[in-house]
Amino acid sequence: MKVLDLHGLPEEDSLRLEFKGGFEPQEGLQNELESFLLTLEEHADGWMPDVVNGKRQRKYSHSSFWKALEERRSQRSTGLGLYRTTWPALDMSLWLSFASQPPKLDCAVIVKPLSFFTEAARCQRLVDMVRAWASRYPVCHASAHSSDDSELAGFPSFGRELQTTVRDGFDKIYEVFWLNIFGPKLVETVGRERMLSTPAHRVEELPNGSVLLVTWPTVTDFASKEARLAQARAHAHLRPHLDFDTVLHSLHERSARLAPVEPRFHPDLAPLLSRVVDRATSHERPRRIAELNAWQPPEPEEWRPANSALPPDVDDPERALEYYGDLAEHLVALLHSEVPSVFNATPESLTDADFYFWREEFPTSRLREAIDEHAVPAIGAYLGEVLVRNLGGRWIPRKKLEEAQVLVGNRVWLPFVRARNAMRSRQSLLDCSLTWLYRVAERHRG
DSSP, rough: OOOGGGSSOOOOOOEEEEEEEEOOOGGGGHHHHHHHHHHHHHOTTTOOOOEEEESSSOOOOOOHHHHHHHTTTOSSEEEEEOOOOSSSSSEEEEEEEEESOEEEEEEEEEEOOGGGGOSHHHHHHHHHHHHHHHHHHEEEEOOOOOOHHHHHHTTTTTOOHHHHHHHSSOOOOOOSSSSSEEEEEEEEEEEEEHTTTTTTSSSEEESSEEEEEESSOOOOGSSHHHHHHHHHHHHHHHHTTHHHHHHHHHHHHHHHHSSSSOOOOOOOTTHHHHHHHHTTTTTTHHHHHHHHHHHHOOOOOOOOGGGOHHHHHOOOOOHHHHHHHHHHHHHHHHHHTGGGGGGOHHHHHHHHHHHHHHHTHHHHOOOHHHIIIIIIHHHHHHHHHHHHHHHHOOOOOOSSSGGEEEETTTTTHHHHHHHHTTTHHHHHHHHTTTHHHHHHHHHOOO
């Protein structure tokens, strides 16, 4: 069974649900968690898991669920994963800690895309599910919200050190999300009367003393002005020392950061920059697109006028050309499994190589000595070969690689110098891309 991998799907917002509560292990796991499963099956409208993962994957059923918990069980804890094989994608985990006092039940759910919850009725069923869980299992805190907006809010650390976050959890109201369950301790910290008088779409006291709060009918509208206003009102009400206008301004800033931005990349580098953007997480994508829209590649400096070209200074020019070819083949050998187009020696293969080096953070992820001694000569030779094959260029060999030139039109280009400059840093891979030098050489060849 091949489950949908969230990381393998296009970057877009998702729903994030976090439920932190407790359970009674002495009741036996099957008796204690039967209600959890039945509630999930009743309310997971269209996103019900169909795969259970313990020590191996199995088709979802109650028996496979219990088996996964049993085979992963230790004296201190157990857990499992739940997934889907069809759209929408699901990444759900359940973790039970027997060692903590009281024993903990932690459930995390990510459903992608967030747009799956556009309908108010589907959002209502999600709320009903969390309400039923919170009524059955003593809850410390639960929330459901946009994953992207949660990231911008600083969830789950909210600026704290990791050790402090693990120790304290959601010990006070750091943020009000679309759906919130506040456990009895949080309620008493705020004041039950104040909590129950919160201006929100839905506020309900649960039988165990917890309070359910939903700010807006649908989670997909979280960034709208109306939903942000409701969110700010609830947050400022629950933390009256906060300034309402400041809270609202912060929420609007987050909405602005998440607003879609139309790519307007430099046309020669759009194929490369589009792939760079595709690597950004969805909450970072608008900012990254805006940055790359404004960015312009520096004009290549690795060239001389043709009338200033250094003459060949090698004893055997043909042997030098063979050597450059061997170096270029070394790059093909290095990249062919990750960048199959490298066999073609085309402008497109340069873009594929640029992106590979950028994705792998090549200048910092490999030993500098190996880069300078092996990668730079191979990359420079390959770039030169692409100029020769596709632009009618001609090598002018030199004893020193950094002086070797390729004559194209009224300029000579220094491919080995370009390779060295590109390998200085990750940003240099864009500023000094192989693709950009090729496109500039292409414009000047006639």
